[in-house]
Amino acid sequence: MRLLVSHETVYRFDPPMKGVVQSHRLTPSQFEGQTVIDWSVEVEGATRGAAFRDGAGDWVETVSLLGPVEEVRVIVKGTVETVDLAGVLRGHRETVPPEAYLRPTHATWPDAAVKVLAEEALEGVAQDEILSRAHALAKAVSEAIEYTPGETEATTTAAEALALGRGVCQDHTHALIAVAQASDIPARYVTGYLESGNDGAAHEASHAWAELFVAGLGWIGFDAANKCCPDARYVRLGSGHDAQGAAPIRGVASGMGIEAMEVDVSVVDGDRAAGQSQTQQ
Amino acid sequence: MYDGSDVRPPYRGLEGWSRDMPSELKAMKQSEAEALFRRIGITFAVYGEGGSPDRLIPFDMFPRVFSADEWHRLERGIKQRARALNAFLVDVYGRGEIVKAGRIPGRLVYQNEAYETAVCGFVPPKGVYSHIVGIDLVRTGPDEFFVLEDNCRTPSGVSYMLENREIMMRMFPQLFQHNRIAPVENYPGLLRRTLASVAPRKCEGEPRVVILTPGHYNSAYYEHSFLADMMGVELVEGADLFVEGDYCWMRTTEGPKRVDVIYRRIDDAFIDPLCFRPDSMLGVAGLMNVYRSGGVTICSAPGAGVADDKAIYTFVPEMVRFYLGEEPILNNVPTWQCAKSDDCKYVLEHLPELVVKEVHGSGGYGMLVGPKADRSTIDIFAEKIREKPWNYIAQPTLALSTCPTFVDEGIAPRHVDLRPYCLVGEQIELVPGGLTRVALKEGSLVVNSSQGGGVKDTWVMAE
Structure with missing residues (x-):
């Protein structure tokens, strides 16, 4: 599948800031499931630098703007050719040991309810069937949290979202990481894009899902919000221990201004778009 | 000091001095020492004990003495341990051979709070994570030393080592004429050389070194400014630095100056709000990205703390065998x-x-x-x-060695420990000495200054 991604994030500051520094994880991962045809990340007026590939395999870049900064506009555009690997992150180079993803963060901390959910989900599933256990946990989280925008916040934890029973993809992902880690399965937060098409299901083009580590197979994606594993409709950007660590854009602004943010994302199936344009000839 | 009823050789030069000192002179000298400490302003609490930054730590005038032979063996053991700890850090952020070989449980390393996945796959300049290794030792017999703990992040207290010597030399110059005591005052120079030797890949010319302090509210602020002074480098706070392009810069009245090596005295979690705690006001936004891309060196390297965790401590002798193929010279308790x-x-x-x-x-x-x-x-x-x-x-509970100490009743034995400061850069250096802490309460084994501990000058006799 050929996916056309357009992702624009605008930060406005009032009064203007003295300076802004951002760390970007905005470049698609390198693995067998996706090939970048073209890709650009642009921030007008910014100095770029300090770029490197981190231990998790993500390409990280730094941008800085000297003040007065009224607005930062991050424009991401590109085309990615994807294939369906049933969620398996095949051919991805990284050096972080999977065991390091067993340690919870504040956002993924397992409370008693998390542990109970994990135990119930795994009842009757064999100890050594890690893949089946991962599927069972993802299913349990899908059922425990109803997709409902506007009910949770960026700071909502896995335990809070599970107690509430409602949330968005970030909450599903944190909850899945929490139950997986509680079951001794390494798990992490993944960000990327999703081509949602017109199938009517609840989606967000700027998306997040979890990866669980299954010995023998490696990292496997689970999208509990959409009750599936990532396929050719997904573009993977990067990962972290939780939403904060994996954030595609992390920034710090110095000054006293109030920040407002707008995000506009579209992910289009390039083949279908081409097909539509032909019918208009 | 004594071996049975005989004075042990290293202390012979002090026997007459202490015996012949009238108690009035002793009292006078003691208050003179205190006045000197106050005047210099060295009143900070050591070892992250917190407490009032204005508190004066008691200084005992009776030095602790090592013979050249005793020190030589200690020195080999300390350097060996510092090498093994650094080899361990490079390994666990790289291929993890020691875990794969089953010599240390992966759980203890990779799920450790001090393990930073943000530096996985990165080898710092010269393969050094811990540039200043403070190893806390106690003695239990003539040739028996035990390591209590390792400090691989930012061990404090070295300014006491230097000031204790300075004050002893001012008060008792004749002692230094009659005894051949190895110097420690070259420590700041060696520290600077060590830091400059780990300049980052992208550094051109003479590396610019700075000390990054959390500020004057920190209990060790005195030490930060003291070391900056002695090394002739800038003392900066997070707000004095910024990231632009591939580098980290220092704001100065003559415009921005590039910074190559940062000796940071702030914790990992506060180094960079874009990588660690987003609410940190003490660090520099983007610094970790500059570090990872070879634009600056951070000393000690972020993530070094996993080597000095108390649960990992047990395995340090194993590290010595695994990485160096040697038997550990210093034992763990x-x-x-x-x-x-x-x-x-x-x-x-x-x-x-x-x-x-x-x-x-x-x-x-x-x-x-x-x-x-x-x-x-x-x-x-x-x-x-x-x-x-x-x-x-x-x-x-170990039978800790004691050292003669001035007390109200005269001179009495008190338990001591020792923290030498091993410098690791292109080379490994150790100045002959360290910080001796003494438990001033009779029979006490706790040398922490917050619980009645004091400090002493530490002598290594020249050969």
């Missing part, structure tokens, strides 16, 4: 890990004989000294251990 059920059982049965510590504790707090504790204190502690066994380790 035998340690029981309450996380292991057999160990925990033993500990609970032998609490009155043991010292129990929290895995992440410091400064002598949250600690049980079995032989000194009453029944109810022991019972309360046993309950705590049962609740969170993984949070505790236990060690036997």
Whole structure:
């Protein structure tokens, strides 16, 4: 599948800031499931630098703007050719040991309810069937949290979202990481894009899902919000221990201004778009 | 000091001095020393003990002395340990051979709070994570030293080593004429050379070194400014630095100056709000990205703390064997890990004989000294251990060596420990000496200044 991604994030500051520094994880991962045809990340007026590939395999870049900064506009555009690997992150180079993803963060901390959910989900599933256990946990989280925008916040934890029973993809992902880690399965937060098409299901083009580590197979994606594993409709950007660590854009602004943010994302199936344009000839 | 009734050779030069000193002179000198410390302003608390930054730590004038031979063996042991700790850090952020070989449980390393996935796959310049290794030692016999703990992040107290010597030389110049004492005053120069030797890949020309302090509210601020002064480098706070392009810059009245090596005295979590705690006001936004891409060196390297964790400590002798293929020269104190059920059982049965510590504790707090504790204190502690066994380790109470110390009644033995400061860069250096802490209360084994401890000058006799 050929996916056309357009992702624009605008930060406005009032009064203007003295300076802004951002760390970007905005470049698609390198693995067998996706090939970048073209890709650009642009921030007008910014100095770029300090770029490197981190231990998790993500390409990280730094941008800085000297003040007065009224607005930062991050424009991401590109085309990615994807294939369906049933969620398996095949051919991805990284050096972080999977065991390091067993340690919870504040956002993924397992409370008693998390542990109970994990135990119930795994009842009757064999100890050594890690893949089946991962599927069972993802299913349990899908059922425990109803997709409902506007009910949770960026700071909502896995335990809070599970107690509430409602949330968005970030909450599903944190909850899945929490139950997986509680079951001794390494798990992490993944960000990327999703081509949602017109199938009517609840989606967000700027998306997040979890990866669980299954010995023998490696990292496997689970999208509990959409009750599936990532396929050719997904573009993977990067990962972290939780939403904060994996954030595609992390920034710090110095000054006293109030920040407002707008995000506009579209992910289009390039083949279908081409097909539509032909019918208009 | 004594070997039976004889004075041990290294102390011979001090016997007459201490015996012949009239008590009035002693009292006068003691208050002179105190006045000097006050005037210099060296009043900070050591070892992250917190407390008032204005508190003066008692200084005992009776030096602790090592012979050249004793020191030579210690020096080899300390350098060996510093090499192994650094090899371990490079390994666990790289291929993890020691875990794969089954010599250290992966859980203890990779799920450790101090393990930073943000530096996985990165080898710092010259393969050094811990540039200043402070190794806390106690002596239990003529040739027997034990390591109490390793400090691989930012060990403090070195300014005491330097000031104690300075004050002794001012007050008793004749002692330094009659005894051949190895100098320690070249430490700041060696520290600077060590830091410059780990300049980052992208550095051009003479590396610019700075010390990054959390500010004057920090209990060790005195030491930060003292070291900056002695090394002739800038002392900066996070707000003085910024990231632009591939580098980190320092704001100066003559415009921005590129910074190559940062000796940071702030914790990992505060280094960079874009990588660690987003609410950190002490760090520099984007610094970790500059570090990872070779634009600046951070000393000690972020993530170094995993090597000095109390749960990892048990395995340091194993690191020496694994990485260096040598037998450890310095021994660990035998340690029981309450996380292991057999160990925990033993500990609970032998609490009155043991010292129990929290895995992440410091400064002598949250600690049980079995032989000194009453029944109810022991019972309360046993309950705590049962609740969170993984949070505790236990060690036997050691027959710590003593050193002559001036007390109200004259001169009496008091227990001491030692922290030497090993510098690791292109080369490994150790100045002959360190910080000797002394438990001033009779019979006490706790040398922490927050609990009645003091400091002494430490002499290594030249050959």
